Amino acid sequence: MTMIDGDGLDVAERARIQRRTLGVVMASQVLGGAGLAAGVTVGALLAHQMLGGDALAGLPTALFTLGSALAALLVGRVTQRAGRRVGLGLGFAAGGIGAIGVVIAASIDSVPLLMVALFVYGSGTATNLQARYAGTDLAGPDRRGAAISLAMVSTTAGAVAGPNLVEPLGGLAVSVGLPALTGPFLLAGVAYLAAGAVLLALLRPDPLLLARRIDAGADRPAMGHDRTAAPSRPGRAAFVGAVVMVLTQIAMIAIMTMTPVHMRAHHHGLGEVGLVIGVHIAAMYLPSPVTGMLVDRIGRTPVAVASGVTLLAAGLTAALAPGDSLGVLILALTLLGLGWNFGLIAGTALVVDGTAPAIRARTQGRIDVLIALAGAGGGAASGAVVAASSFSALSVAGGALALLLIPALLWGRRSDRRVGEPWPPKPVGERHF
Secondary structure, eight states, rough: OOOTTSOBBBHHHHHHHHHHHHHHHHHHHHHHHHHHHHHHHHHHHHHHHTTTSSSTTTTTHHHHHHHHHHHHHHHHHHHHOOOOOHHHHHHHHHHHHHHHHHHHHHHTHHHHHHHHHHHHHHHHHHHHHHHHHTTTOOOOOOOOHHHHHHHHHHEEEEHHHHTTTTTHHHHHHTTTTTTTHHHHHHHHHHHHHHHHHHHHHOOOOHHHHHHHHHHHHHHGGGGGTTTTTOOOSSHHHHHHHHHHHHHHHHHHHHHHHHHHHHHHHHTTOOOHHHHHHHHHHHHHTHHHHHHHHHHTTTOOOHHHHHHHHHHHHHHHHHHSTTTTHHHHHHOOOOOOOOHHHHHHHHHHHHHHHOOOTHHHHHHHHHHHHHHHHHHHHHHHHHHHHHHHHHHHHHHHHHHHHTTTTHHHHHHHHHHHHHOOOOOOEEEEEOOOO
């Protein structure tokens, strides 16, 4: 017998649409990864060149991080009203416009325009992160980890290619009369605009809007819900997932930010610094397919706990590593990236589990604002901690902070046991097949 959902789709048709959705999202993430690499790779160098010193070299990171926080909120709101296709498409388009603004600012040596453009450029970073949710709207609970992981690992291709194209892109920029450091932002502008175009043209049917129609047509006998009473608040799992992602973001950003400074203080060359950060970024994204499989098969909670334990191990390893030991630092930063990967995928799955399609995009946008602000706060505080104490103290504190996600998970488990529900709870407001 063919199984039909509340919108008249049989299971095979829903699976076909989900495969198409994942393909479109993955294509946009490859392009988005290339776009976000520009700010990380040459943003500080461009600021140093235009502002004439080291004091404000960190300004680009601060500006596009704050821009990404605002964009996460706005993209979430637009997506809530108009769907993933429009929300993500416009978010990437804004990031592309921001990147082009950076190129113009550098070419006319306008610092005010540079600041505004970098802020708008942050829209691409926020959108690239939010795109991971698009693959989960039509995925069953036992496939959500895999859907998230495919979106994340696709980002790796562009993020790795971007930094390796700095020299040829610089040559291209110079050949058309632009400063060499604008080359990566030229790539970012094209990549972000292309990602937006791919989503606007190909993300049909819109997965979030279709999930809402399916949800509206599904019976909801559990917990006293009727067909017209969509949940108006996120479930407990969404709150726990947000805590997991925020804590892992703070720990990761804080330690990662100060590692290059620590290494330079111990006379490591730029090539060695680049190697450590490159391995760290690879550990953040490349394990995603395995992590997604674990989240689906053994559950969100065990993987989230593994995140806290792995981040603690990373912090302790970094703290105890001799300053001149490149191998131990590589191990520490690999563990740091892996712990973040565990936390982001497990936390994202919990957020999706704890939100009905009717409120999902708005909730996800708000949570990603918290993640962006947490990263900005972690990065800003890390320098103060090292200045007041040491890199070892920062590393231990970051690892210990990540362990706070375990009490949050226990709170969720205990709360659900009191009302007789399993943990993680049955995903909110959805019919499963």
